[in-house]
Amino acid sequence: MTWLSPGDPDDLRARLRREFESAFGSAPDVLGRAPGRVNLMGEHTDYNAGLVLPVALPHATWAAVRRRDDDVVRIRSRQQEHGWEGTVAGCAPGGPQGWAAYAAGVLWALGTGAAEGVEPLSVPGVDLLLDSTVPVGAGLSSSAALECAVAAAVVAALGLDLDTHRPGVVAAAIRAETEVVGAPTGGMDQTVAMLAEAGAALLVDFADGSSRPVDLGLAASGLRLLVTDTRVSHALVDGGYGERRADCEEAARRLGVASLREATPARAEELDDDRLRRRARHITTEIERVRRTVEAFADDDHAALGRLLLASHVSMRDDFEISCPELDAAVETAVEAGAVGARMTGGGFGGSAVALVPAERVEAVARAIDLRFVRDGFAAPAHLLAEPGPGASVRRVGD
Template identity: 45%
Template sequence: MSAILSVARDRGVVWAAPGRVNLIGEHTDYNDGYVLPFAIPQRCVVTATPLPQGRWIATSDSATDPVSFDATDLTPGEPAGWGAYVAGVVWALREAGYDVPGARLTISSDLPVGAGLSSSAALACAVLGALVDLGQIPLAPAHWPRLAQQVENAYVGMPCGIMDQSAVTLCREGHALFLDCRTLASSHVPLDLAGAGLTLLVVDTRAPHRLVSGEYAARRATCAAAAAELGVSALRDVGLAAVDRLGSEVMRRRVRHVVTENERVLECVRLLRAGGAAGIGPLLTASHESLRDDYEVTVPELDVAVAAALAAGAYGARMTGGGFGGCVLALVDTDRADEVGAAVTDAFATHGFAAPHVFPATPARGATRLG
């Protein structure tokens, strides 16, 4: 180890990982499909300083009590809450055969928890970056998404796909990440909205997630069952003609969403690469309608936000994230962003909902070392 790296390890390291907004491609990742997320400036920051080997202590600015554990405490699901993501990273690295340094981890974040902006993936990837850096672990960033997904799937118990971890790790400033969730091949698609006079507004509905873990798992199980009935490894491999071959109406609707959503992602990428950012609006709206009617993962707050944004002049709008609460994304003219945001806020007041938080989303870079 060089003298510079030795000093860095002794003093500690600081890593940041952003949240993400998924422009389009919802519930396609665990069906081996296509997604198009981008990172946002809001992020989780982790400072890691050395502790004796085999001991980890984590504190968070959003929690009053620290989390501490040693190697003998690494049991999937423990500790509960945010600490499981920290322990899960240590567990996953050790399961992969790496020597993980003991560390004191100080965590801060300006990402809203539960808003569907991947605060959990940001936490896991920021901790991962800090521990890999602190311990000089030979794990290239290209392999971080898979390991971070393992944290959520096998340790935390959330059966998510790999989109969030990929976006949080790999995104480039000013671009969206076009990801093939089967091969993990990716490319960066220019998302120069400002140059086109456009803004992507994020509407955090602040609606509490309802039944999200159980319903998410149910959607995933239905898709797997449909793929088995159709004789394919994943729904990525079928077209719309396959829908009528399914005996269950629920399966037909779920598969129709996945198939058409993959098509929308590909068309969105084509339009963006051709410089037609304004033209993606109808694709966003069609995605929301599919998620509402065929995949059944919206809630009233999401539907009201989309309807109000469209009525106020948005080119398109859709829920983003897993659904059952969370955020809406609206594509608007920059000079009308405040007007659209006010219209959504007024609609929420009319329906008796809590006031939403509306802010512009700027494509940012993925996980990075700060110091």
């Protein structure tokens, strides 16, 4: 059985500082940290102006940053063999490719104005080293964790207060991923990476951008969040995510609404195109499931939570068509082995499942999933425990 550790923060900071000094010749100015996330309910609803209920993971990406006196940008990662070097101007769309685009794109977005009403920052050249314990391609938002860790560290390196710049960092991270990387993110991942609070999920309403913490009461209920990485890697730039987004936009257009948030399940059934009808049905019912999930946690209603999690998975499997055999097996087996409920999580086409499990059944559920994967001939999965954690933070070296 493979468990993915978030690592000890003090050890990670010390290692990152040592390796930064080795790579670049002197100490960094700032260390930034931003978490991955697991979404409890509300898949693909963010870009439909809907509701989401994610949790920030203890697993995070770390960024060590030092300002330079020129416009040179040097980016390295402990998870990558080769780095990227260029200039601040070269961080624009069409410049860096692959993993480095996520980091370089943030520098470009911060320097050009992340969104309407967000003032551009004077971004100098930087030396940047990354480290991460967020599994890549697992549907746990490793990309947003990287973007937000870089942005938070750069903001602090410029001598600015991170708390007052959190909305701008969210906007910069979204713009980096959509315009430089080319992935059609909806913004949930970046929002929770910056705004999450320890011990709570974050309820985000993308109709108005508001958010509030939601106490899940896990400890009092004796429940844990078990995340299973199926090791089926997904990439949001491969097309499936963008196709679903385009379907939702077309469904909204045919219904005569600005977004599917303004529709209802009954309205979705009016669509005469089967594929669009099923896409709209998932979004409209999923938004309602987010509301009911918040209520079920408040009422400590385990039976309702189990029904909602399973209904969400079935909707993603059948109507939105973003599951896969490994995710279906993980969900089915988790429930059979004693989980309150389970569902796939993230953008889909691989990635992870999340299960709400009584604390005393966690090992048994994880073991049952491992055995099911062996029986079905799948690659061995990995597991982690999602302890709801805080959003991004920074620490100046020497503090």
